Amino acid sequence: MTFFLIASLIKILAVFTVIMVGVALLTLAERRICAWMQDRLGPNRVGPQGLLQPAADGLKNIFKEETYPAQADKTLFVLAPAVSFIPALLTFAVIPFAAPLPTPWGQVSMVVADLPVGFLYILAISSLGVYGIVLAGWSSNNKYALLGGLRASAQMISYEIAMGMSTVAVLLLAGNVTLSQIIARQQDSLWFVLPLGLAFFIFIVAAFAETNRLPFDLPEAEGELIAGYHTEYSAMKFSMFYIAEYSNMVTASALMVTLFFGGWDIPFTNWDTTGPAEVLKTLATLAVFGFKTICFLFLYIWVRWTLPRFRYDQLMALGWKVMLPLALVYLTILATAIWILHTRLGWAYEARFAWALAGLNAGLAVVLFWFLDRGRLVSGSVETGSA
């Protein structure tokens, strides 16, 4: 019991520190990558390659004057950054990030809390994050902030449904909601991104919307809303919203890795999953997990500096008229396929089963792309007739 408490405490502190440092470095990475894409240098003055820039920004924000707008609801105004910050950090608690670590007192699983409802916990806590944004928008007593808050609440609820539906597909294959079991299932056969390719597509679009990142950052669209829900915030409170946004990105990336890319699984080898636990295995799997997560974080930044922002009605139409029906149709087809393979043909879930589903997904992806494209991109770029 004592050992469990001490181990949990160490894990909590470690995860908290890694996320906070990671978020700080991520803000720098975002600016450097953006600069690189736009053929600029970006911040490179503070420390080697600008590595100390986040520390400088942090210090500046702590010492800045805090302003309160006139007639703002002060309690809620102060509470809002904390309300958006806390759920962003809480969600990481159930994500397993490495193979178990052997210690002289017993094996320590590398997850802060392996809850029996694991995955649902993430959905539940991340759905609370919207309160911070909504309260910030309302308590600022500013019409632009209010509009940002309104947009955020509508957007989060719309895309939460598509996200939940796409993960039902994962649960169908995994047969359990515990994240450690979902990873174990993928280690036995294929990573779920192959047998559940379309679910991954729906999930990643919904994840971009849920984290309020471009092309879905309507709540803070600076072209129309000044800065949206955090217009009136200054100093460290403003910073808290940014920390929350970036920690949400880290969690969403880690979640995509866990659900669709095998979690801490090292591909093409069984060394990491079989045999007794070793320290080396823990370190190697931790590194692989970190690498996969960083790939998704890079994708977030890449997309942000590539795609323009949607209009608000386009966002809502995409959520309700494309993503939700797509997820429902996909679930129906997938459940039928699993029923045929599992119940009628009597296959157990193994590589053969997963490859069959992967083939089905490839076929569906072609149909979907043909339907979504309808001659706009592919044939649109081909010259027709004489110029």
Add this chain to the structure above:
Amino acid sequence: MPPLTLTVFWALAGMAITGATLCITRRSPLASALWLVVTLFALAGLFVLLDAQFIGVLQVLVYAGAIMVLFLFVIMLLNLGRPGPSDLKGPVGGAVAALLAGTLLLQLGGVGSSGPPDVIRMPEGTVAALQREQGMVGAVARPLFDTYLIPFEITSILLLAAIVGAVVLAKRKL
């Protein structure tokens, strides 16, 4: 119950009752809604203490995470956030409320001293065994989609009717 669990129970129970009281006494609709969220959160914690983690998580996911956000959305959209006039109904209303509350407390006292009836009690360890066997979700899903399939599907027809009604009311021109 071990002392730690008991402490957690009392903390959550206190939080739920405080939140519920503040929810019905605040003048501002926004503050009421937020206190209701706190109450729902405390209730979710109580469900977890009862070994019903699934219900607890769903409580947060559905009520706190979706329905209450919609409440806030409507309050903000109609700009009702500022405190309105009191809706207490004067001394007669207060007396009726006190009478009803007193009756309820008396009944609760009776239930509390006698404990739950044997019919709804399960033998020690049933829930734990069920969850080991079928997982946390399976223990809820299996009866729902097996024994009680027909009532469950009828509920969905009720929801469908409500949705159709909402659309008809909201859209004047169909």
